[in-house]
Amino acid sequence: MIEIRDLHKSFGSHQVLRGVDLLVEDGQSMVVIGGSGSGKSVLMKHIIGLLKPDKGSVLVDGTDITRLDAKHLYEVRKKFGMLFQGAALFDSMAVWENVSFALLRSGMRASEARQVAIEKLRLVGLTGIEDLMPSELSGGMRKRVGLARAIAHQPQILLYDEPTTGIDPIMGDVINDLIIKMREDLLVTSVAITHDMHSAYKIADRIAFLYEGRIVETGTPEGIRNTTNPLTKQFITGSSQGPIKIEGINA
């Protein structure tokens, strides 16, 4: 279970998070939606302890990870797998070494780790690419390799940073199906951030709308679709007209 309480974060004078409260139950698929610059990525980086908040706490299975020292934080991180927006594959290593990176680091023999990598790659629908370098892969393949890497050490929580951004719509849907499959097969808790509403409706069983550094509304996909909140409504319908003002544009 992930519990975020009153999370604040500023960069210089720029306040990004202004008191985020969010609860993600075990096995739940939470999707945080929000516009560009709404603080979604910053929120996600707090969940896995890549950033330290100015105020507030992030409880992962009851442990406040914002107060942990480096050593214990790395232990908690083993519960997590994260798929980055640009996949963030290590471009100095072959695909299989990327996938089994955490396993190799924890001392697994190379031959065994390679087998695990091949198996995880098959799980995301990729075969015969284990010896390629990341630069030889297409965007969609990179994301799937990134996903294979995120699940290789059998995490309990998967984080997805804009899983469908930067790839074509069909590949986007392949990723959506994979996210659902991961949850059903591996029984993981997942948190995704996105501004792709099609993806959000498909993969979420809870959706939270982040606006100006706070969660404005949380609900089921159906509930969000039929929202009466004017902010959420404008965002999910993708309208330039409404209470959300874009800087420099007079709507």
Place this chain on the structure above:
Amino acid sequence: MTRFIEALGSRIIRFTAVMGSMLLLFAETLKELLLPPYEIKNTFKQVMEIGVKSVPVVAITAVFTGMVLALQTFTGFKRFGAEALVGTVVSLSMTREMGPVLTGLVVAGRAGAAMAAELGTMRVTEQIDALETLATNPVKYLIVPRFVSSAIVLPSLTVIADMLGILGGYAIAVWLFGMSSALYWHRAWNYLELNDIFGGLAKSAFFGAGIAIVCCHRGFYTEGGAEGVGKATTGAVVISFMTILISDYFLTAWLLK
């Protein structure tokens, strides 16, 4: 006037902040260096990258430096009949100054720039964050191997540079100016003390450690995409050069005490 003082003040604050954060990174690197597990495989890889692949550039730089030193000394010293000292000038200059400093500059330009660019790219493409999420300390995994190998490799390269520089001087003095080979060696060795060589090697180890910390720091804290990587790389080379040249003076003064 106020604006000038303001600008100066903000520069000093920024400079102090960067220096502070470099020192913190240095401290963390030392800590991670001492704590197991040890990154032996990665360190070997960096020794190849920073050391072995720098040999050709270092060799060419050293040979030509030795040659030009002999050329200048021979023609210059001839004016007062001291051209027999060519060997001494070349061997002292190479071991005490030119060997360590030029090797440092070459490695900073070649391997240091690569360190900053590689780490910078890893930062902006979130690969460093990815390391963190895979429970791997990026300082241990990326910076410690570069730091260790740079500090080991620089003295080794300096030994090569010292020898090749003296050989380059030999080529000019003996083959071009017809000096006797025995005289060159005699003058080159007789006034050379072990302390000259070890002092130079100590300096180069310091330069190696400095280059690694400066360049890794610039790369590790890169911000702002491709442009940021460019800036980090330029910054890394410029600061490394300054660090080498300025610290060289003070280290030399201290060693000569």
